[in-house]
Amino acid sequence: TETYNTDELKELSRYLDQMYTETHDTVFLAVKLNFLLGLRVGELVALKWEDYCDINHLHIVREEVRNQITNQYEIVEHTKTNRDRFIVLIPKAIHILQKLERHSEYIFVRDGERITSRQVAYVLEKYAERQGLATKSTHKMRKTFASNLNASGVPLDCIRELLGHSNLNTTLGYIYNPLTEKETYDLITKAL
Numbered sequence: 001t002e003t004y005n006t007d008e009l010k011e012l013s014r015y016l017d018q019m020y021t022e023t024h025d026t027v028f029l030a031v032k033l034n035f036l037l038g039l040r041v042g043e044l045v046a047l048k049w050e051d052y053c054d055i056n057h058l059h060i061v062r063e064e065v066r067n068q069i070t071n072q073y074e075i076v077e078h079t080k081t082n083r084d085r086f087i088v089l090i091p092k093a094i095h096i097l098q099k100l101e102r103h104s105e106y107i108f109v110r111d112g113e114r115i116t117s118r119q120v121a122y123v124l125e126k127y128a129e130r131q132g133l134a135t136k137s138t139h140k141m142r143k144t145f146a147s148n149l150n151a152s153g154v155p156l157d158c159i160r161e162l163l164g165h166s167n168l169n170t171t172l173g174y175i176y177n178p179l180t181e182k183e184t185y186d187l188i189t190k191a192l
Helices: 006-023 026-037 041-045 091-098 117-131 139-151 156-163 168-172 181-191
Strands: 057-060 063-066 073-076 085-088
Touching: 006 026, 006 117, 026 041, 026 091, 026 117, 026 139, 041 063, 041 117, 085 156, 139 156, 156 168
Parallel strands: none
Antiparallel strands: 057 085, 063 073
């Protein structure tokens, strides 16, 4: 329940591709991309084209927050930890970014307006509803990202840096088994 397992991620990815093809709404690409970036959803929706600093990296420097007084979403020029970081872009992520047009300073826009974290959450809610599944929060994308990296042997310290954590213990709280039962069984069988 803490991550999308391999099969769930494949199904969700198909859904996102289909919905983007039908609507050309960039929110579907944003969700798909975040499984490759592991950003906090507020960081994802605050991305600007200027953050795409070179072909292989994104510079994470700001996030969306909800103003507790006005209940409005706004962008602040810092991340949750007040530290910027660079995220490596793999070819699949670059391919998604190349699909997007640069009509706004923000990477993900709908009708000329920046998409919000609420709109990203809504995509996951609608998907779960259509599939008859329990909704998984936007934070589960981040846990899925970390868990997939861990299951593939990426060093924990690298995962910690990509997530923007200062403490490895925080990162360990993001690591779960993202494999299906069969994949897990096969891995245990191979190991023993």
